[in-house]
Amino acid sequence: MDDLLAARALMGVSLAFHIVYATIGIGLPLLLMLAEGLALKTGDEEWHEVARRWIRPAAVLFAIGAVSGTILSFELGLLWPKFMVFAGPMIGLAFSMEGFAFFTEAIFLALYSYGEQRLSRRAQFFCTVPMVVASAISAVFVISANGWMNTPSGFRMVNGVASDIHPLVAFANQAWPHQAVHGTFAAYVATGFAMAGFYAADLLRGRKTTQVKKALTLSLAVGTLALPLMLMSGDWAAEALAEHQKAKLAAAEAHFKTMAAAPLVIGGWPDPETGTVRYAIKIPKLLSYLANGDANSVVQGLDAFPLGSTPDPRIVHPFFDLMVGSSFVMAAAAAWFWWLRWREKEVTLKRGALILVLIAAPFGMIALESGWMVTEFGRQPWIIQGYLRTSEAVTPNGGLLLIFATFLMVYLALSVGILRLLLRPQGRGEEGEEGEEVLHG
Amino acid sequence: MADPVILAAIVLVAGLLMYALFAGADFGGGIWTALAFGPRAREQREALFNAIGPVWETNHVWLIFVIVTLFTAFPAGFGNLFVVLMTPLVLALVGINFRGAAFAFRHFGRESKKETPVSARVFEIASVLTPFTLGLAVSATAAGRIVIAGHMPTEHVSAWLNPFTLLGGVVGMAICAYLAPVYMTVRVTGSLQEDFRKESLIAGLALGILTSLMIPLAHYQAPLFAERLFNSWPMLFVMLAILTGVITESLLWLRRYFWAQLMAGATIVFTMAGFIAALNPDILIGQLTLRAAAAPHTTLVAFLAVLPIGALILVPSLVYLYWTFRGEPSTDMPPAGKGGGQGAPPP
Numbered sequence: 097m098d099d100l101l102a103a104r105a106l107m108g109v110s111l112a113f114h115i116v117y118a119t120i121g122i123g124l125p126l127l128l129m130l131a132e133g134l135a136l137k138t139g140d141e142e143w144h145e146v147a148r149r150w151i152r153p154a155a156v157l158f159a160i161g162a163v164s165g166t167i168l169s170f171e172l173g174l175l176w177p178k179f180m181v182f183a184g185p186m187i188g189l190a191f192s193m194e195g196f197a198f199f200t201e202a203i204f205l206a207l208y209s210y211g212e213q214r215l216s217r218r219a220q221f222f223c224t225v226p227m228v229v230a231s232a233i234s235a236v237f238v239i240s241a242n243g244w245m246n247t248p249s250g251f252r253m254v255n256g257v258a259s260d261i262h263p264l265v266a267f268a269n270q271a272w273p274h275q276a277v278h279g280t281f282a283a284y285v286a287t288g289f290a291m292a293g294f295y296a297a298d299l300l301r302g303r304k305t306t307q308v309k310k311a312l313t314l315s316l317a318v319g320t321l322a323l324p325l326m327l328m329s330g331d332w333a334a335e336a337l338a339e340h341q342k343a344k345l346a347a348a349e350a351h352f353k354t355m356a357a358a359p360l361v362i363g364g365w366p367d368p369e370t371g372t373v374r375y376a377i378k379i380p381k382l383l384s385y386l387a388n389g390d391a392n393s394v395v396q397g398l399d400a401f402p403l404g405s406t407p408d409p410r411i412v413h414p415f416f417d418l419m420v421g422s423s424f425v426m427a428a429a430a431a432w433f434w435w436l437r438w439r440e441k442e443v444t445l446k447r448g449a450l451i452l453v454l455i456a457a458p459f460g461m462i463a464l465e466s467g468w469m470v471t472e473f474g475r476q477p478w479i480i481q482g483y484l485r486t487s488e489a490v491t492p493n494g495g496l497l498l499i500f501a502t503f504l505m506v507y508l509a510l511s512v513g514i515l516r517l518l519l520r521p522q523g524r525g526e527e528g529e530e531g532e533e534v535l536h537g
Numbered sequence: 538m539a540d541p542v543i544l545a546a547i548v549l550v551a552g553l554l555m556y557a558l559f560a561g562a563d564f565g566g567g568i569w570t571a572l573a574f575g576p577r578a579r580e581q582r583e584a585l586f587n588a589i590g591p592v593w594e595t596n597h598v599w600l601i602f603v604i605v606t607l608f609t610a611f612p613a614g615f616g617n618l619f620v621v622l623m624t625p626l627v628l629a630l631v632g633i634n635f636r637g638a639a640f641a642f643r644h645f646g647r648e649s650k651k652e653t654p655v656s657a658r659v660f661e662i663a664s665v666l667t668p669f670t671l672g673l674a675v676s677a678t679a680a681g682r683i684v685i686a687g688h689m690p691t692e693h694v695s696a697w698l699n700p701f702t703l704l705g706g707v708v709g710m711a712i713c714a715y716l717a718p719v720y721m722t723v724r725v726t727g728s729l730q731e732d733f734r735k736e737s738l739i740a741g742l743a744l745g746i747l748t749s750l751m752i753p754l755a756h757y758q759a760p761l762f763a764e765r766l767f768n769s770w771p772m773l774f775v776m777l778a779i780l781t782g783v784i785t786e787s788l789l790w791l792r793r794y795f796w797a798q799l800m801a802g803a804t805i806v807f808t809m810a811g812f813i814a815a816l817n818p819d820i821l822i823g824q825l826t827l828r829a830a831a832a833p834h835t836t837l838v839a840f841l842a843v844l845p846i847g848a849l850i851l852v853p854s855l856v857y858l859y860w861t862f863r864g865e866p867s868t869d870m871p872p873a874g875k876g877g878g879q880g881a882p883p884p
Contacts, residue, residue, distance in 0.1 A: 152645065153645075155641060156641045156644075156645045159594060159638065159640065160637070160638060160641065162597060162637060163633055163637035163638060164634070166597070166601055166633055166634075167630055167633075167634060169601055170619070170626060170630050172608065172619075173604075173615050173616065173618070174619050174623055177615070177616035177617070178689065180608050180615055180616050181613050181615070181616040183612075184609055184612030184615060184616075184832060185612055185832035185833050185836040188605065188608055188609025188610070188836065188840065189609060189836070191605045191609065192605050192606070192843055192844075193847070195598070195601055195605045195847075196846075196847035196850065198598065198601070199595070199847075199851055199854075200851065200854055202594045202595050202598050203851075203855060203858045204854065205594070206591045206592065206594060206595060206858060206862075207858055210590060210591035210862065211862075214861050214862070215861065226854070261833045261835050263835060263836050263840075264839060491619075491620055492620065492689050492691045493620060493623050493691055493692045499623075499627055502627065503631075506631060506635070509638075510634070513642050513656075517642060517645055
């Protein structure tokens with residue numbers, strides 16, 4: 097593994113790891129706010145109990161999110177100093193604004209989670225509101241930086257140097273709106289379904305309390321309501337790609353040859369040698385229709401770009417399919433659950449439906465991770481589309497493999513720690529006692 | 538209108554000072570958890586641990602603020618520093634990571650009554666490692682061993698590992714070890730308060746001796762830095778640091794804890810201000826000026842325009858946070874639902 101690959105691998109692993117926690121950091125505050133709001137509105141204390149139980153794992157997950165976010169901010173300089181020297185003046189503003197939002201979230205999270213004895217219930221509820229707003233805003237802001245890498249704007253190149261810089265134009269780059277909206281809804285979907293899965297597992301294990309039912313209903317409701325919004329924004333994103341990031345769209349759709357009335361390619365294995373996709377399902381004219389709203393329009397393929405300047409469809413296309421496919425799994429699970437919920441006038445206890453919710457639980461996160469892979473691999477070989485190649489941006493320092501290995505160990509240790517904490521029966525009622533035998537001090 | 542480069546530099550320095558003060562006390566909590574002594578060592582650890590709980594994450598965000606300000610306002614400085622200081626920064630990062638995780642795990646473990654000694658040890662080791670490596674990295678910018686030849690330098694061990702930076706790392710630890718017990722004196726009472734008073738006095742003395750050693754060492758190891766420190770107004774900060782340090786020790790002796798805490802903060806501010814003033818006008822002494830490292834005018838103006846809006850939200854929120862958790866740290870283990878949380882069966 098050479099230094100460039102080690103740097104890319106480290107950045108990729110770090111982001112993949114961070115995204116999980118960042119996503120929960122966006123989704124969970126919304127659930128907390130809704131539960132606390134319901135407790136205040138209905139006077140039903142159980143909603144408050146539901147919320148307080150979320151805070152426990154949330155505190156750990158937020159903490160890991162904060163430290164893994166710090167790793168990322170350092171890695172920008174440790175791995176990609178040349179990129180940052182170029183891009184800092186343009187995307188720094190997005191990070192600064194995100195920083196304020198994240199700061200606000202951290203403050204109110206601390207107030208909410210530690211303030212049970214010191215704050216009134218109303219004040220606790222009001223602490224969740226800035227958490228929701230700040231976490232959504234921080235996602236929207238930081239995504240601007242990624243959007244700028246995809247559709248750089250707000251500067252002019254004069255003799256190889258960026259000049260005439262307008263940070264606000266860079267901030268409001270073309271890819272930002274659709275990426276920000278799509279990404280934020282995806283975070284709500286991912287958190288909602290993941291949480292619902294935990295509670296479905298509880299019901300399946302026979303823990304049929306009203307609290308569990310309430311928590312399942314609320315988290316699945318958030319996931320379900322965000323799902324169509326995520327799909328709609330995904331469609332918007334695809335249209336925007338067709339206009340501004342044609343190579344990425346072509347790679348995602350495994351669309352090799354520029355043609356009119358282009359088919360939509362589902363599944364299969366792209367073969368760049370022959371420019372074909374083996375074992376794929378092809379739906380005539382659908383790609384042209386989805387991209388341009390006209391079934392007979394021309395869609396540029398990978399052949400429309402110079403050799404060596406386009407992403408590899410063998411990586412991008414499968415992740416794209418995985419992302420799209422995930423939403424169908426979630427939609428099916430949600431549909432069945434709510435149908436039974438409506439028919440039985442009660443949270444269903446049917447094993448089949450609960451198992452389906454459990455199966456669908458990780459797919460929000462899978463969709464989010466694979467969507468991010470599409471965005472990132474879909475931009476290669478560029479770190480700043482059309483301006484700076486990833487290979488030119490990497491640090492001149494050697495020994496990156498060692499650093500990659502070090503952080504891989506760090507992430508493994510963190511993951512093992514988190515899993516041990518979250519998945520072991522955490523003193524759930526009766527099960528708790530047996531766990532206490534391993535108590536130390 | 539003032540020069541945006543200077544204003545941005547002030548923002549950077551302010552962020553660094555906030556990080557040193559707040560996270561410093563926080564890391565110091567970890568250091569004294571490791572060093573706790575006497576018959577009430579366990580109570581000391583508990584009190585430190587409980588005091589850090591609600592605020593550590595917020596304290597930690599100041600570092601992100603510093604990093605983001607650095608790459609937004611001084612991108613060339615950021616690029617160069619992160620290339621030449623790769624190793625100490627990676628080590629600091631590993632420390633930050635393990636510390637945060639260990640703290641969270643330990644907290645979570647205590648709530649579910651499954652505390653592991655591993656996470657406690659990791660927390661302590663990381664609390665020592667991080668300020669040491671950060672102190673090392675910061676003092677390397679003043680040591681004058683880093684040479685930027687060409688566009689991007691590569692890392693050289695001697696640039697960041699030499700007697701001056703090693704002592705800088707130890708000073709970094711001493712700053713933290715000094716702030717934490719002083720911070721605790723106003724938060725506990727009785728014999729525990731006496732313990733923290735004793736620790737504060739010792740740490741103050743240690744910090745004084747170490748920073749005094751730094752000055753003659755700088756003369757031999759970091760001559761440009763020493764020259765700037767001695768021959769002009771940065772010396773004023775050194776004097777103020779000595780003065781406030783002595784006042785702090787006296788106040789601690791007299792058990793005037795509230796004022797001692799403020800003076801301790803001032804000591805750190807003046808110590809760091811002296812260091813930074815001697816660095817001025819460079820970000821990397823003798824190699825890269827702040828002005829050369831600065832982002833274009835439009836970026837600086839946009840960045841400075843956003844700041845007050847951010848501050849308008851942040852400052853009241855921070856005040857609310859520290860005000861809510863003022864006084865004696867809670868011993869009850871938040872965050873938990875009524876009835877002791879998940880573990881307890883419904884009444």
